[in-house]
Amino acid sequence: MNVSFNWLNDHLDLSDYSIQQLDDLLTFAGVEVEGISASGVPSDKIVVAQVKEAVQHPDADKLKVCKVDAGEGELRQIVCGAKNYKVGDKVPCALPGADLGGGFVIKEGKLRGVESLGMLCAAGEIGLIDMEDGLMILPEDYEIGKPLVEIFSSDTIIEVEVTPNRPDLLSHTGMARELSALTGKERKPFEIPSAGTAAAGDFIKISAADRCPYYTGVKISGVKVGDSPEWLKTKLEAIGLKPINNVVDITNYVLHELGHPLHAFDAAKISGNLDIRLAKDGEEFNALDGGKLKLTEDDLLISDDAGNALALGGIMGGEDSGVNEATTDIVLESAYFTPSFIRRSSRRTALSSDSSYRFERGSDPQSVLAASALAAKLIVEVAGGTIEGDTLIAGEAPVLTAPVKLDIAKLEQLMGGSITLDEAKSILTKLGLTEGANDEWEIPSFRLDLVRHIDLVEEIARVHGLDKVESRFLGSYVEESDVDKAYDFQMKVKQQLAALGFYEAQTIKLIAESSNDNTVAQMKDALPLRPLMDGDLIKVALPLSEDHAVMRPSLVPGLVAVAARNIRQGKKALRFFEMGRQFRNAGGGKAKDLESDSVAILISGDKAPIHWSKKQPDVTDLYDLKAVISALLPQAKIQLKKQDREGYILCANVLADDKPIGAFAQLSPARCRELDSTKPIYVAELELAKLQQLASGLDKVEDLPHFPGSSRDAAMEAPATLENxxxxxxxxxxxxxxxxxxxxxxxxxxxxxxKLAADKKSIAYSFLYRSPDRTLKAKEVDEAHQKLLDTLQKKLGVSYR
Structure with a gap:
């Protein structure tokens, strides 16, 4: 929401506060300030100028060479590309040296060889709102040479992000009330006329009271729709709204003044009476923004006796019922709509407006009449006309707040005696609360978030300032918990993988039970740490969709889906990992559910970017993935022990110092083709708890050897099935x-x-021998080496070549 500093000053004198001080006040009170910007003409070197001559540029079809009078006693030549002006028009002229913001300073120069001594400006180029395409055409009575900063007022706009529980801040009145409490300044009187009320009779019928419990209408006849007065345009333009016409502008003004949305209907386009009803399934609605919607029975409509859809309740008016220049009679709507239904309808239709933004957060039901009365009064002032009778009312304004008791003892305890009771009461009063008997406080209708004692204390604390509450306890040493250790280890693993060139993926914990697109074909092929048994899958009782029907038993399906999307985007090298939780029933559902944290790693494609020095890039293989696992446990001996799994090739259990820590596999060629991959894809899934156990303890640093070593090689002929x-x-x-x-x-x-029997293979090993306390003799090395060879021959049945 944009808040105008000038507009705030209508409610509160903030002249002795800088913008930075207001920024700090709001931020420390829990109102996030997203940005601060200045609006209005940025330089006093932007003046009113009159075009005296405009001729075609000799070397550019779309440019003209203008002579303008900028009040300097002689004409100034400026090259201009706009088309919407004529000789005699008065326009903004930026003289050399004028700073238009963002480092754009006007200088003398040449355009296509013709001298240009300034710039004729559009409104948007000088901090104002563009109302036309091209130059800003100024009124004829503006004085030539007068700086525009003296004509158009400047302002400072504070952009705030209001949390959903504070809809009371979505207006200048609400923001002024907040700043009054924060600064201690009294608010200026702001008169809101009272509205005479009468029963709606047959004119307003509420057929969906659960969606709209309270609806009012005011009939105003004889209005003249046209341009808004300057004060109204200035206020709306300051907060980024484009003026439309005087009636619509008043409804927008009241929305941003009081925070309650309104809508004006052209009375001539209403056939009979109003009916607030649910839409029919498939009923069409032409929205004010030009969109055409098909509604459902869950959408709320404002319609007439002929069934015409005049507005989508609480969200947007209809294209066929809006106010235009031909309108003479209007019906002004002010109502309260149930937030949850407005939110649901807005999301489903993808329609969002300033009205829906407020209604779905919870508008003040007690401000319905006040907003209507203020808007009706202002419409009559700026557009003429007559208010026809009293405000027509259907339904009742719901009472959504109840008194809350302030626990004085608890307040003293939580605030540490940093504030007196009188000061605390003053804060609550400035926030709009009213003190009752027995320490009870009446909660205003616009503060729906105040329902408990602690809510009152929180309001007192944030306005008083948490920095003023003294700390009573010093920090004490706490032993690192198992949770802390696990978190630190997981962060370390993430940093290691990132340093090795991997990107972290985060996928949803719910996956499809079976899919041929985003996951592996069957859950049994999802590479769990142990094979899935019947009943191991944990199914969601009421899944949102078929794609979210099962709690993932493995991280691999999500990681494979990530790889598929990157492959289809042309990625040549894949390096991904994901760390998270997986779920399964233990023993086919016969025991308690198991949840374990794992890290899944996927690698595929080129080892390095394509380079001119290599005709063909190297492709990653299983040893690259094994090297990554070894990097995570540098002190452990990593082995891959073959373990067949359906749907995969080159499957293995990952062992670290002979202890199983996870699983490894290469996706089948058929699966790679489904993923559009022309390169092998390797995946591994490791148990974090076991990794942490192996990585715990101090890393030992060994001294460099003092004595030389001696190596021996051996080539063994072994069965082809013998594993390394x-x-x-x-x-x-x-x-x-x-x-x-x-x-x-x-x-x-x-x-x-x-050269070698087909069922045999030759494996060559290198062995290094060394003693820590002496230089070995060749005979000692030979004897040790021969004993090793004899052992291998006896236990494995190998022979030597």
């Missing part, structure tokens, strides 16, 4: 004290069987 993990397991169990490192550096197979 089995070889590493056998080496580890051999427990050779001198062996400090080993790794596989070559694998050879020959499917043809010419």
């Amino acid at each position: 993990a089995a070889i590493e397991q056998a080496i580890k169990k051999h427990n050779e004290m001198l062996l400090v490192d080993y790794h596989c550096f070559d694998v050879f197979t020959d499917p043809t069987g010419e």
Whole structure:
């Protein structure tokens, strides 16, 4: 909402407060200030000028060379591209040196070779609202050479974000009331005429009282619709509203003055009486903004006896019933609409207006008559006409507030004695509350958020200032909890993955039970940490849609869906991870539900961006993903132990120091084709609790070796089905004290069987031996190495080449 500083001064003298001070007051009171901007003419070098001559530019069809009188005693030449002016018109002229804002300073120069000594301006270019396309045409009686800052008043606009529980602040009166309490200044008297009331009779019928319990109408005849007076235009333009006509402008003025929406109907377009009813299913409505809607039985209409849809209740008027220049008689609507229904209808129809914004947050039902009376009075003043009789009323204004008792003892305790009771009562009074007997306070109808004792204390505290409440306790040391440790570890893992080039994804915890688009084809292929059993899936009792029917048993489906969207956007390299919770029944629903936190990792595509030095970019493989897992647990030995799973290839359990921590797999080629991927996609899912357990403790730093090591290589011929993990397991169990490192550096197979049997493979290992306290002799190394080879041959049945 935009708040005009000049408009606020109609209610409150804030002349001794700077804009920055007001910003601080509102911010610390819980009203967010999103921006502050100045409106009005920005420079005193923008003056009234008259066009004396305009000829075609010799080298540009769309430009004219003008001679203008800017009150300097001689004509000034300016090149202009606008088309809406003629010789003799008075227009704004920015002289050289005029700062139009944003660092745009007018200078003398040339346009297409012709000298231009200034700039003729549109309204929007000098801080005013554009009313026409092109230059701003000024009234004929404006004095030539007079700075526009002396003609158009300047203002400061404060843009505030009002929380949904404070609709009372959605007006200048409400904001003035708030600032009165914050500054301690008294508000200026603001007279609102009283409205005579009469029963609506047959003219107003409420057929949907649950949606509209209170509706009023005022008939005004003989109005003359036209331009609004300058004071009204100035106020509306200051807050960013474009004046339309005097009747509509008054309704907008009262909306931003009192915070209650109004609507004016052309009485000639109403056939008979008004009926506030529910729409018929499929009924059409032509909105004031030009949109055409098909309504449902959940939408509220203001209609007439002929069934014409005059307005969508509380949201927007109809295109066919609005006020225009031909209107002479009007019906002024002021009503209270139930917030929840307005909110629902506004969301469904995608129609939002200043009216719906206020009604859906809860307008003041007791301000219905006041807003109507003020608007009727102002319409008669600016548009003429006569108010026909009393205000017609149907229904009753609901009473939505009740007295709240202020607990004095609790107030003293919570405020720490920083405020006296009289000061606290003064704050509540300035906020519009009325003191009753026995410490009870009458809550005004515009403060629907005040329902408990603590609400009153909160109001006192935020107006008094929390900085004035002294702290009674010093911070004390608290042991780090398990929750803290888990959070810190998860953040560390996220930072590690981000440093490795991965992007974090966040997907919804609800997924489809089976889908061929956004998730893996079947839930059993969702790569859970252990295979799913019948009944393991936790289904939502009342899902919002089929796509949100199951609590995810794995993070992988969501991550695969993220990859699919990026592939279809042309992404060549995929690096994603997601950290979150997964859900399943334990033992097919026979035990309690299990929830566990995991991190899922997906990698695919090019290892590096395409470069001229390489004809073909390297493609990521399973070892790249294994390297990522190793980076998360640098002190652990990571192994992938094969574990077949339907729907995947290259499936494995992830082991860290022989302890299972998760699962790994490559998506099947068929699944990759469904995702439009031409590259293999690898995924892994790791249990965070096990990762944290393995990563806990101090990282030990080993001294550099003092003595040299000696390496030996061995090429083993082994069955093709022998896993590398089995070889590493056998080496580890051999427990050779001198062996400090080993790794596989070559694998050879020959499917043809010419150089090596087809059911065999050759694996080459390098072994490093070292003693911590002496230099080893070659004989010692050879003996240790031979013992290791003998053990591998005996346990694994390998032979050496």
